[in-house]
Amino acid sequence: MAITSANQLELLQTAEAVAREKMIDPDLVIEAMEDSLARAAKSRYGSEMDIRVKIDRKTGNATFTRVRTVVEDEAVENYQAQLTVKQAEPYLANPQVGDEIVDEVPPVELGRIAAQSAKQVILQRVREAERDRQYEEFKDRAGTIINGVVKREEYGNIIVDVGRGEAILRRNEKIGRESYRPNDRIRAYVKDVRRETRGPQIFLSRTDPQFMAELFKMEVPEIYDGVIEIKACARDPGSRAKIAVISYDNSIDPVGACVGMRGSRVQAVVGELQGEKIDIIPWSDDQATFLVNALQPAEVAKVVFDEDAARIEVVVPDEQLSLAIGRRGQNVRLASQLTGLDIDILTEEEESKRRQAEFNARTKLFMDALDLDEFFAQLLVAEGFTNLEEVAYVDLDELLSIDGVDEGTASELQTRAREHLEAANKAALENARALGAEDSLIEFEGLTPQMVEALAKDGVKTLEDFATCADWELAGGWTTVNGARLKDEGLLEPYDVSLEEAQNMVMTARVMLGWVDPTEMEAEETEAADDEVEGEGDNAVAEDKEAGV
Known part of the structure; x- marks a missing residue:
């Protein structure tokens, strides 16, 4: 195959046909042809030469050129494609580094192998262009x-x-x-x-919760216009779903708008989702209220929220338990996905038994530690005292506010509580030393003797050991494995050490050991604070713009 006048126009026609078929730019096809012809020419004239081909977009005429670049004397690596300034003087007037010498060379005859190679290059480039076009078209969808x-x-x-x-x-x-x-x-x-x-x-x-949300956006004009917003959705595909909506117009009921006249809107979505039952519930900023709504149709008697564990305990009447849990746990599972919280369902009877057990345990603690009779110990528990530290160090007036407790009795209660705590601290300290706890850990500020004892039992016996601990190892936490939240027990969790307190203690230990430079920590904290203030400023500007200020 030779690039002659007989087939010059054929190049353009082929390029346009391929571009039209693949829906890509014809220039990309012509560039691929130029590249393939240049490769074929290199196999004829030498692979080290810089051969370039230019196809005229109007006539289809292909021009073959050899390009040599002027470089520094010591930079010459390829003598076929590079030359020094001195070598370029016969070709250029006052040559400079970076100038190019372009010489036209005769067109090449494409043999069978060269033609096949050129075809593969063109096809490859066309495929790449087609892929890029498809990605650009669908990436925003x-x-x-x-x-x-x-x-x-x-x-x-x-x-x-x-x-x-x-x-x-x-x-x-x-x-x-x-x-x-x-x-x-x-x-x-x-x-x-x-x-x-x-x-x-x-x-x-077709199982993603957002598929359902987008279907509602298509069926409910108020959602499309932004008057109603879908705040959360959860699905058990093909069976049941829950969707939480909020209206920014007080005159529009979000649930009614999504249901439609005689259920026409929601039924259109249900039909597309193969009969999936959909519960539409109103969104609320109050988590407890939102959870009560999410557990519909079950009735909820009480909600107890544990912020640290991001868990909620829901108490329901005994006859509502199966309805709240749902078939195979479906109702509570969807409510959990909707709220982003772990939910424990308890009946009123179960909660009553648990509260009674806690009451009895605290009563026994006060009876044994303070040498009180059962009635007086129950009185303390009923007044809200949960441990000996509260009794020992609470303001005396709080004890005097209890019926039947005078100043002498209150003082005696605090004295007994303090003596018991001191004895317990002494025993814990002796046990910790026996386990090998060193003074560097015992004297560390923030750790009680009981905490040191618990650490020593787990092998944390020095300040260096303590400094290597992770905050969650001390305070505990939650880990999500295969969608299920698992509890990580912390060494100091029984002593109500929060994650933030654990972080501060570990960092203090690292600073004391010289592992961390406190000045760097202060700089990082200052930078983080500045970023937060800057972010708040940006939000304020954005809000002003939205308000038209």
Whole structure:
């Protein structure tokens, strides 16, 4: 094959045909042709030469040129493509480093192998351009609903034609036991668009909670306009779902707007989701109120919130327990996903038994430690005292406010409590020393003898050992494994040491040991504080803009 006048126009026609078929820029195809011809010419003239090809966009004429670049004397590495300033003087007037000498060379004859290689280069470049075009087209459609036509099924995964590309609906992203045949129309949520070596991958989902949210946005004009907002949603695909909505217009009921006249709007969504039952609940900033709404249709008697553990205990009447939990735990699981909290369901009877057990345990503590009779110990518990430290160091007036307690009795109570605590501290200290705890740990500010004893039992016996501990190892915490939250027991958790207190103690120990420079810590804290103030300022400016200020 030779690049002659007979086939010059054919190059342009081929480029336009390929570009039209693949829906890419014709210039990209021509550039690929230029690159392939240049490679073929290098195989003819020598691979070390810098051969370039330029195809005229109007006539299709291909021009082959050899380019040599002027470089410093010591920078010459390729004598076929580079030359020194002195060597360039016969070709250029006053040559400078960086100048190029361009000589036209005769067109090459493409043999069978060279032509095949050129074809592969063009196809590769066209494929890359097509992939880039597809990625640019679909990357901004992630998070939206797309319509397509089923092309085929591969190992349970559905390949969907979405116009200018193909998408994949994995079998675990289908609702229940959905089955599709070729040419079936399908509607799905674009979960992710990734650029991969084999081309852009478009991943669809029909089980994602946001699919339901986008369907409601299509069916409910108030959501599309922003008058009603979907704050949270949770799904058990194909079975049941919960969606929390809030209205920014007091005259519009968010739940009623989503349900529609005679349920027309919600039924349209239910039909698309294969009959999935949907509970629409009002959103509330108050977590307890929101949780009560989320557990509908069950009635809730009481809610106890544990901020440290991000858990909520919900007390329900005995006859409401099965309704609150739901079939196979479905109702409480969806409520947990909706609120982002772990929920423990208790009946009123179970909660009463637990409270009675706590009451009895505290009563026995006061009876044994303070040598009190049962009635007086129960009186202290009923007044809200939970441990000996509260009795020993509380303001005397709080004890005097208890019926039947005079100044002498109050003083005697505090004296007994302090003596008991001192004896317990002494015993804990002796046990800690026996376990090998060193003075550096015993004298560390913030650690009680009982804490030192607990640390020594676990092998933490020196200040160096303590400084290597993580904050969660001391204060405890929660770890999420496969979607389930697991409790991490902390060494000092029984002594009500918070995560922040544990962090401060560990950092103090590291500073004392010289592991951390306190000046660097102060600089980091100052920088963090400045960033926070700057962020608040940005938010304030944004709010002013929204308000039209």
